[in-house]
Amino acid sequence: MSRTLRYTLLTLLWVLVGGYLLFAALSARRARSGRLVERLEIEVADSSSRGCLVSSARVREWIGRSGTATIGTAVDAVDLPALEGLIARNGFVSSAVAYVDYAGTLRITITQRQPLLRLRTDGVDSYVTAEGYVFPAPKGSSLYVPVVTGSYAPPFPKGHAGSVRECVDAEIGRIAERIAALEKEKYPLYQREIENDRRIAQLRRRRIKRQWWRFESAGDFERRVAELRREKAILRRSYRYEARLIGQEIDALARRQEQERLRQKKLEKSYEDFAKLLTFVESVESDAFWRSEVVQIVARTTPAGALEIDLVPRSGRHTVRFGRLEDAERKFDKLMRFYRGGLSRIGWEEFRTIDLRYNDQVVCRK
Numbered sequence: 001m002s003r004t005l006r007y008t009l010l011t012l013l014w015v016l017v018g019g020y021l022l023f024a025a026l027s028a029r030r031a032r033s034g035r036l037v038e039r040l041e042i043e044v045a046d047s048s049s050r051g052c053l054v055s056s057a058r059v060r061e062w063i064g065r066s067g068t069a070t071i072g073t074a075v076d077a078v079d080l081p082a083l084e085g086l087i088a089r090n091g092f093v094s095s096a097v098a099y100v101d102y103a104g105t106l107r108i109t110i111t112q113r114q115p116l117l118r119l120r121t122d123g124v125d126s127y128v129t130a131e132g133y134v135f136p137a138p139k140g141s142s143l144y145v146p147v148v149t150g151s152y153a154p155p156f157p158k159g160h161a162g163s164v165r166e167c168v169d170a171e172i173g174r175i176a177e178r179i180a181a182l183e184k185e186k187y188p189l190y191q192r193e194i195e196n197d198r199r200i201a202q203l204r205r206r207r208i209k210r211q212w213w214r215f216e217s218a219g220d221f222e223r224r225v226a227e228l229r230r231e232k233a234i235l236r237r238s239y240r241y242e243a244r245l246i247g248q249e250i251d252a253l254a255r256r257q258e259q260e261r262l263r264q265k266k267l268e269k270s271y272e273d274f275a276k277l278l279t280f281v282e283s284v285e286s287d288a289f290w291r292s293e294v295v296q297i298v299a300r301t302t303p304a305g306a307l308e309i310d311l312v313p314r315s316g317r318h319t320v321r322f323g324r325l326e327d328a329e330r331k332f333d334k335l336m337r338f339y340r341g342g343l344s345r346i347g348w349e350e351f352r353t354i355d356l357r358y359n360d361q362v363v364c365r366k
Helices: 003-033 056-066 080-088 164-205 218-286 288-293 328-346
Strands: 039-044 093-100 105-112 115-121 124-129 133-136 147-150 294-301 307-313 319-323 353-355 363-365
Touching (some): 039 056, 080 093, 080 105, 164 218, 218 294, 218 307, 218 328
Parallel strands (some): 147 294
Antiparallel strands (some): 294 307, 307 319, 353 363
């Protein structure tokens, strides 16, 4: 067989294969366009023993309330991106993927977020992930995660859903804009201040000379000098008063700026405490003994703005005053030594409070 004939046959073969694939694709498309959605199947990909935030029944309820057409609708008419967006806008849903298979089944696969703890403090009832993503607890939800209660004020508003870091950064940015706006308010005051200083300088340079060419007498000259002095005194008082007013307005704006900067610092410190709380809960959950021993974490914000916690253990009737979250590992070691060397001999029901807030000592109260 000649080379030309071989190339011709190969080309013809590939043309036939391409034509067949195109025909098959068009046939499949025609068949799909005429097919209706017959079933709806919803799968929560990461349901676990810790609980499930989202169920197929709840997703069906969302779809029903939205009015999105599904069963009985032409396959090509189903708005899959809208379905995915409808489901994913719930904060506890990490992702949603929807597609229709060739059997006419609309399949939706959902990945839910994995909370680290539940925060029920200061009017907030939200789940928080280890990455610092927060979302309001769905009604009727109950996951097996640590619960943090108390008067602690977290660094995000009630009902917030999203990254706490991004929420804090956005608020810090808004505060920075207010600081910049206050700085701009100073510009006209600076101009007034410069103009007032110029007038004061001009006033100091004002002098009068005796008008010899008019044969001005000494008495007339003294009268003019006295009049100038009185005029300069009045103007000097006026300019000094204006300078004082300008200074007070600038100082007032500066105080407002300082208050905004203080808000930024407090907000950043609040976020640092929030991150420490997440790290603390992770450390408790990673230790088999403390995970089973710590029943409840009570958090509070001190008047100085710091975060302190108490622990409610499973054993005994006491409360552990843990204090701030610095040196958490050292405090747990100190508490464990006291459990083994103290309470195991004295009795677990002896004390009401065990205080770990002091260096190298454990203070107990009955």
